[in-house]
Amino acid sequence: MAGVSASEPTYAKSVPGASQGYAEWEAAGLRWLGEATAQGGARVVGVRDVAPDRLLLDRLTPAPPSVAAAEEFGAGLAATHLTGAPAWGAAPPGWEGEGWFGPASDPLPLEVGEWSTWGELYAVRLASLTRLAVDGGELTTAEAAEVDALGEHCAAGDFDTSDTPARIHGDLWSGNVMWTPDGVVLIDPAAHGGHREADLAMLDLFGAPHLDRVHAAYRDAAPLDDGWEERVGLHQLYPVLVHAVLFGGGYAGQAMRLVRALGS
Template sequence: MDPRELLERAGLEAKGPPQALYGGDISRVYRLGAYVVKLSPNPPPGLFPAEARGLRALAERGVRVPQVFFVAEEGLVLEYLPEGPADWQGLARMLAGLHRRREAFYWAEAGFLGTFPLPGGEGEEWTEFFFLRCIEPLLKAAWDRLEGLGPRVEALFQKPLPAEGPVPLHGDLWHGNLRFTPEGPALLDPSFFVGERGVDLAMMRLFGGFPQEFWRAYQALYPIPEEVERALPRYQVYYLLAHVHFFGKGYLGSLWKAISAS
């Protein structure tokens, strides 16, 4: 689909040709004036509606995100956020505020990590909820690629994870889903659910991670208990299973390292 077609369906218009932006491994992303159009060839049903719900959920909880103007199965029309200076302390304030917002219980709507479908559900016991909602579906999907690591992953979740309390999560918080704007940091492309903040913190430590300037500011605002620090490799298993599923056995070394550190 031409991105201008989705803009027209939204009742919006922009002058000039579409400008291609980086869209990661999933989407084709274009800027058209004040708007961003995200498209994907043959997206799984519900992918873009789930992203729109996640953006709105974060916005309702005080996080800066691009405004959603239009959503369809074929794609999204979002607000274009101009680039601004890096503000790691501002990001720390925003995330500490998000992670301090207590919810009544753990819950998720049916959604996605990347294009991998995850079930909805709710629960009061964190370890069981996290395993059933996040780990087990990916474990089954990646099992044949794990070269015997599957039982080791299962064993990790026989012991309870630390539980500070249910809070809203971005759910896929790597540096590619962060944008600094003139008004401050903003988050993109969430895999939103309500869980333990260690899930977000764990992803922020993977693949190069975020700089010490961020972590010093976050720790000062909302210190991370030692038991949560020790649990971060178990949360990283979630994201590494997804990488094994999507990209292959090249991520088994990282998965083994996370298992061994747990």
């Protein structure tokens, strides 16, 4: 990793043993999201260099979360989303092949490409995870059939909104939201053309500081379609199923509760 002064503060993120292309995938996502920062979008950690087994990133200094930073982040996230993407499921520009979602040590493939609607994209992703969960013994075939039925409703457009493809972080849980003296900085994305409600639902899934202020600032900048509260569980289903596949435990039960709530 040449071209970086030894005096510049950097952080080397090691991804030994990660799936081929994972480091490059993450770097592509960071750069794509970073392009939106100049248009008022959320801050993103800078990429200095990338190699197959590691990333060299700007070093971030932690700071306590604040209401002001939360509100700035909410508005910035809205601006990032509104810079858009060329299609539902679109990968960052220049990326070829499948994407990745989950921890660098054991990521799962993330389908990327071009779909005509968000529901069609989501149905494909749910079906892929359901097969993995059945193969790993986390879901029964009967439970998988319930997820598949929900996927059919998605593919039919039952949950589509007026949104166009957004430029989303894709893995926006609180651990990927870094609070610094300059405000929030995003790390570790699975960036693609997706539904902006997915990023907000992911923040809700595990909680985040001053989340109510993040939401309020976001909706002031970019109002959501009516009924967004009822769709939170739908968008959380994908990451919960990922957790079921990777970690087992109670995540499968949580996923099925989300599925049945959406069908009630």
